[in-house]
Amino acid sequence: MATMTAAQQRAQAKVEYDAFVAACPSRKLLDRISNKWVTLILAALGSDSAHQPGADCAGAPRAMRYSELQRLLAGVSQKMLTQTLRSLERDGLVSRTVVPTVPVTVSYELTDLGLSLYEMMRGLKAWAETHMDDVLANRETYDTRVA
Template sequence: MSTRTAAQRRAEAGSAYDAYLAECPARQLLDRIADKWVSLAVNALADGPQRYSDLHRRLASVSQKMLTQTLRHLERDGLVSRTVTPAVPVRVDYELTALGRSLLPVMCAIKGWAEEHMDEVHAARTAYDAPS
């Protein structure tokens, strides 16, 4: 058994989650939260619990399959909780967990940045696509 210095142990711990490595769990999580439906769903849930049908209406153009898949992924990752209330019809509510709420400032900032700078991005795209 080889012994390691404290510096070596710190270096190993620091590289345990290196998102630049394809197999890194942190990279997989970044892939998940970078998904457009994830960011929109998290932002939509910022105001509190919502029913599936309300989320579906709010996230214009998302298919039922994609919304269901997105919410299941978020639930699996501990970002969203799902509450089923037995009734006729069954009521299903989705809500951000404490972990999901901790992601809100980042998601809101990205959404805000996109809305604020869309005109500049559109102008850059137009200039780039213009014939030389």
């Protein structure tokens, strides 16, 4: 049996990624990126203007400070925002920049990899916002039929 280099092993594993297989590591990645806070953070960092409720967040990506993100993402706890940003940074989707000012300034920005995911998530967010009335009507119909 021939010995494979580490690069060859990684290439073979990449070919074998199949999210339908229980042991596939892509399942954990899907679990992480399907989180609502990930979707909203990516949408926020992908915007080039301050978000107004009901306005389209589409635009050029931009760096945002932690406090900007926290204000924009209504309902996110400090712990959840910190954990989510750390996981996005670990996965290479977000970069964190620390500027030694008083107080220290920390900003977050999408990486090229994060930008590629943002493009898909933006569509998902837009779909949810566009079809929410339909989903609510279907839920109500279902609930009255089942009750």
